[in-house]
Amino acid sequence: LELMEDVLSNGRAGLFDLDLNQTMKVQRAGAGSELLHDHGAFLLAGTPKQGQSLDEVKSLMFEEIKKLKRGDFPENLLASIVNNKKRNQYMRLEYNEGRADMFVDAFINEVDWKNEVNRLDRISKITKQQLVDFANRFFTDGYVTIYKRQGVDSTQKKIDKPVITPIPANRDQMSQFVKEVQNSQVEPIQPRFVDFKKDMTTTQTQKKLPLYYIKNEDNGLFELVFYYDFGRSADNRYSVASDYIEYLGTDKLSAAELKQKFYELACDWNISVGGETMSVSLYGLSENMPQALALMEDLIKNAKVDKEAYDNMVNMILKRRADTKKRQESVFDVLYSYATYGERNSNRDVMSEQQLRNADPQVLTDLLKGLNGLKHRVVYYGPMGEKEIASVIDKNHLTAKKLADVPQNKPYLQEIANENEVMIAPYDAKNIYMRTFHNEGRSWNPEEAAVKEVFNEYFGGGMNGIVFQEMREARGLAYNAYARYYSPGYKDRKESFMTHIITQNDKMVDCVNHFNEIVNEMPASETAFQIAKDAVTKRLASERTTKSSIFYSYLTSERLGLDISTNELVYKQLDKVQLKDIVDFEKKNMANKKCRYIILGDESQLDMKFLEKIGPIKRLTVDEVFGY
Secondary structure (H helix, E strand, O other), rough: OEEEEEEOOOOOOOOHHHHHHHHOOOOEEEEEEOOOOOOEEEEEEEEEEOOOOOOHHHHHHHHHHHHHHHHOOOOHHHHHHHHHHHHHHHHHHHHHHHHHHHHHHHHHHHOOHHHHHOOHHHOOOOOHHHHHHHHHEEEEOOOOOOOOOOOOOOOOOOOOOOOOOOOOOOOOOOOHHHHHHHHHHOOOOOOOOOOOOOOOOEEEOOOEEEEEEEEEOOOOOOEEEEHHHHHHHOHHHHHHHHHHHHHHHOOOOOHHHHHHHHHHHHHHHHHHHHHHHEEEEEEEEEHHHHHHHHHHHHHHOOOOOHHHHHHHHHHHHHHHHHOOOOOOOHHHHHHHHHHHHOOOOOOOOOOHHHHHHOOOHHHHHHHHHHHHEEOEEEEEOOOHHHHHHHHHHHHOOOOOOOOOOOOOOHHHHHHHHOOEEEEEOOOOOOOOEEEEEEEOOOOOOHHHHHHHHHHHHHOOOOOOHHHHHHHHOOOOOOEEEEEEEEEOOOOEOOOOOEEEEEEEHHHHHHHHHHHHHHHHHHHHHHHHHHHHHHHHHHHHHHHOOOOHHHHHHHHHHHHOOOOOHHHHHHHHHHHHHHHHHHHHHHHHOOOOOEEEEEEEEEEHHHHHHHHHHOOOOEEEHHHHHHHH
């Protein structure tokens, strides 16, 4: 089943990947197995394009099943799948969670540990004919089809809102079990914070490209990143260009053949465009890294424009945008971005439909082709030596003799929000998403780092946090609730505070009142504080910054003007933090502050007169929020 899953859908070179997704015959399609102890299932999932029926999507997926049953797939696909499973196994075993999951899965499913360890070896021995025979036995008429359609559920029944009696929070008490855990004698984990000078070598290639080198001593995996200090805020066309090149080939290889080549090499690549940064990444098996790098560089340099593919991609983008407007969580994310950053934010800063349809796809490929002529940094994590990787980069990553400055970012900045006001957008649902946001332009102070970290754990963090216990556990007001005090990612930007809750429409007033109560007069508990402080201490002591994360930790510190990691900064201050410190910090920066209330919900189901008492109401349409 696992092998059959990857023949159909492996993300790169499966039948679904090449025949349905690469050709854009559907919005997206995938297949996978769910193997449980007693029973299992094999799932096919597809999303239609604009105007496409669900029946057509089903028919297209079933045509691929017929190909599988005929054995109509490349002979070398099985070997490529095994190669990629080998790579994925390396990746899984890099983390304690992955190692633990292997034990847990084997135990739950009663799989002999020898069979679990030798799973890859057994998969590698399965022949194409065996797989085809199994597919013909397995894929019969015994299946269930589920269609998801939009509409009104006529079977829903309304019940009266029940009276909920608040449960007194007992955060000052402790169960015997917790006492035993806390009193158990264990050797404390000693922290090991990243040392940017020892754990990462900063050097140059012969062509003078800055190279951040991190040695992989554990396995045969590598990651190579070309990192640029500009992003969507400088030019939003790069986001579209990075999507478009996925559908292109070169004069030598078609787009499908390129996908197959990378999959054979057990390597992947991607272009990621953020608000203020951009990266071109290559990763996979180190033994195939030079060939994969040459392949990626050739594609970026010689991508062959395909106007039909571009037009199809534009239609897919517009369909994806329309779908996003239908999902409550997605709409709220965009609303929150609009309400905190204003009209110019990362969600709205996209090419319009007219710009997309009028754009010349050649210009987009030229943007990516020009990346090698811009200033950038190189990050390498892998088993190669410094000189060896520098040589491979110089040979395959051809740059201009003199690199130009990158386009100038125009950062998305949060608005000042220090007056009571309400922003509301419509969404037809029985629940609302609601946040409050406060930003008075307070500058970041590194000396408060530990106080803020412990406060977030104590007040707005997990199940032991004040917010969770008071809003969800004690009063049953929330599906989900939390709060957080945010520090900026750059030292010259500002801090902010927010509360978040998802609740039923008829509980909105209670939620606002009770949230204000615990923010304006935060409950103080020495027991809960010690639990929160211990949690932060143990988390920081046990965390390890490794692999390419060393470089990204370095970037975070660089932007904040630090020469140590933010984890080390917090840990060094923790001993001095007392309950009084976080109580005083909360009173000064959050209690009785005026906020911007941000709500996504159905006005007809809400107490709008109550909201009018909070402050002026600004009604937004979904189109306004999205900008399209």
